[in-house]
Amino acid sequence: MPEGHSVRRLARQFGDVFGGRRLSVSSPQGRFSAGAALLDGHTLLAAEAHGKHLFLHFDNALVLHVHLGLYGAWSFGGDSTFAGSSSIGAPRRVGEQETFAEGNDDGDASYAGPPAPVGAVRVRLAATNGWADLRGATTCETITLAETDMVRARLGPDPLVNRRGDAGRFAANLQGRKAPVAALLMDQKIIAGVGNVYRAEVLFRRRLDPWLPGSNLADNEARKLWRDVVSVMNDGVSDGRIITTTPKYWTGNGKAARPAAETAALKSGTFPARDNAHFVYKRDGLPCRVCGTTVLAAELVGRKLYWCPSCQT
DNA sequence: GCCATATGTTGAC
DNA sequence: TCAACCTATGGCT
Helix, strand or coil, rough: CHHHHHHHHHHHHHHHCCCCCCCCCEEECCCHHHHHHHHHHCCCEEEEEEEEEEEEECCCCEEEEECCCCCCEEEEEHHHHCCCEEEEEECEEECCCCCEECCCCCCCCCCCCCCCCCCCCCCEEEEEEEEEEEECCCEEEEHHHHHHHHHHHHHCCCCCCCCCCHHHHHHHHCCCCCCEEHCCCCCCCCCCCCCHHEEEEEEHHHHHHHHHHEHHHHHHHHHHHHHHHHHHHHHHHHHHCCCCCHHHHHCCCCCCCCCHHHHHHCCCCCCCCCCCCCCCCCCCCECCCCCCCHHHHHHHHCEEEEEEECCCC
């Protein structure tokens, strides 16, 4: 699943390519036919993200609410207005970059309509300039504005929104909780948008013991943690990838055989090879980039947690 | 082809 | 604390 940064990019992308346009909405797979019919032929007014939730607002006061879950993914295609758009969703390889849409980027108007749906397309949005397909989402529903508010009410502060007072809200949400901070970071009521990669990486960056009870974090340490999440997730929005390391910790960039797109990115010197993008995520059994101690992994509430037992105490 | 795995959430016990 | 759910992929055989 894309973490919050990907959903934010998705919202921006929907606004860019479909904002103000009349959309045909369908469910080629059939499982969302009723919900699609409620939106079909209406105009997209706005697209917004809160945590990992995507809300597409239509001109009839209804909202398409999508949560990609673990497997969901959007793919896009169309004319030149889709040139910079990319497919966002389900994990492929660790640190993979988004793949570019199949739209032509020649700036002509030769877009001839969407292709026949491939696979289980839950919903297809199509306008005169292009299309977007959703597969495998855990939530895909048409809801009212009131229901939209109810979804938002369940969510904690979003580091990518970072309103005034959110750092304090986050710190307060940790107070009195005896669960490990690593578990609390995955709780969307406490902080919205953090997933398994960011939680492991951010705890490492702050050198925090993942097993520390939330209530044991001093207020100023909780606020520092919030600020780091804000920083690293904003980088994720810019990069379209989760990169938490800095060049100082990259090794062997460009030495191994890599796909052309990745080689180009490496040449620019701004992106690490995918095996250099993280400090601890999926690096169990490998030496810590900072101290050389073997990185550990353990199950925590059904998800794998990665950490350096030496740096994070 | 088969199987494990994946950046997630919900609801039953 | 679990299992269920949704889909695609990479690494095996």
